[in-house]
Amino acid sequence: MPNILFAARPERWTLYEPHLREALAEAGLAHAVLTTEADPSEVDYIVYAPNGPVTDFTPYTRLKAVLNLWAGVEDVVGNDTLKAPLARMVDYGLTEGMVEWVTGHTLRHHLGMDAHIHGQDGVWRAGIVPPLARDRTVAILGLGALGSGCAAALAGLGFHVTGWSRTPKQIEGVRTEHGPDGLQDILKSAEIVTLLLPDTPATENTLNADTLSLMPRGAVILNPGRGALIDDDALLAALDSGGIGHATLDTFRIEPLPADHPFWAHPKVTVTPHIASETRVESAARVIVENIRRGEAGQPFLHLVDRTLGY
Structure with a gap:
């Protein structure tokens, strides 16, 4: 089962954890490891926010994909240490x-x-x-x-x-x-x-x-x-x-x-204070887990970022 690192601020973990676990169970991935702390060499997926704790992706040698919590990727797309596929948030709730x-x-x-x-x-x-x-x-x-x-x-x-x-x-x-x-x-x-x-x-x-x-x-x-x-x-x-x-x-x-x-x-x-559309936790969690499911099934990831275009 995959190891999933949640790399965002602690308050986001409190909001997302139950919805991610529920979505993982529905996807047949109930035994996946979902954590905020892990040995980088054992991480398969990073659920990522640019204002979170991860800035250097080099130690994550087993990484299959980085799954961005935000629709915008301008704060991560230029990170030269990120070699794994990067998926942006395309969420029906958003x-x-x-x-x-x-x-x-x-x-x-x-x-x-x-x-x-x-x-x-x-x-x-x-x-x-x-x-x-x-x-x-x-x-x-x-x-x-x-x-x-x-x-x-x-x-x-x-x-x-x-x-x-x-x-x-x-x-x-x-x-x-x-x-x-x-x-x-x-x-x-x-x-x-x-x-x-x-x-x-x-x-x-x-x-x-x-x-x-x-x-x-x-x-x-x-x-x-x-x-x-x-x-x-x-x-x-x-x-x-x-x-x-x-x-x-x-x-x-x-x-x-x-x-x-x-x-x-x-x-x-x-x-207005950047409120046009907040990410909805429940729907965003399902989007993230769908990409994890696809990764584990050997299927193409959804919403991949084209690094040459920046989005």
């Missing part, structure tokens, strides 16, 4: 949570809900009618599991959904583009843009002064992806000029976002 956050904030801005939520001052603000969803173009940048799920959900609500990715993708009911020219084309018509790209050198500052200027005046940006996808200074300038109407931001270059950062006080920015 996807569903992200779909709900993106859908909620898209509808918030589509319907102009802030005017009524914040305008409780005795003024009857009638006569402002938003377009129907079919007449609103929304764009998703990044069409992996999270982006594809959000695009499909918004299309299901009737929005005119467009999507962009670095490589060609197809999603029913969604017009997709790829490559630099495709990005420009998507941004020119997008009234609400959601960023769900991975954090790689190729995606840093995807939204910058040039690309922000392509968007319709007053467009809205949602960023539950990664902070580095946006040039902060360029975004602030676009908000001040009115080119961008609002930015709802969930991820940042530095987290927690420093108290003196201009985003906190800007009237056209909503800050």
Whole structure:
């Protein structure tokens, strides 16, 4: 039976242990060794968080795979000591949570809900009618599991959904583009843009002064992806000029976002504390155990990271 090292913070062990043991039992791996301490030479799998205790993978000479607890792998993919396969977290609970956050904030801005939520001052603000969803173009940048799920959900609500990715993708009911020219084309018509790209050198500052200027005046940006996808200074300038109407931001270059950062006080920015979609322990445990089961059965691992692309 495999030896599984849980290499994350102690509070995560408390949350994950019962769900991992339950999933292991259901997978016929009840006798697997699941522990937070082990002789590195005897470890077959590492359940891993980048803020956990393992930074050097060299001693783990029997390692079959590293199973990341997080969707993002930017903090581990460049670790030169890691030679074993690396799987990122692609969890149906994570996807569903992200779909709900993106859908909620898209509808918030589509319907102009802030005017009524914040305008409780005795003024009857009638006569402002938003377009129907079919007449609103929304764009998703990044069409992996999270982006594809959000695009499909918004299309299901009737929005005119467009999507962009670095490589060609197809999603029913969604017009997709790829490559630099495709990005420009998507941004020119997008009234609400959601960023769900991975954090790689190729995606840093995807939204910058040039690309922000392509968007319709007053467009809205949602960023539950990664902070580095946006040039902060360029975004602030676009908000001040009115080119961008609002930015709802969930991820940042530095987290927690420093108290003196201009985003906190800007009237056209909503800050949420990296909560767009938390990993759900029960579903994530099943994803991890499925990869362990596959490894023990000699089957290909799911959700492997391409080291050359960084995701």
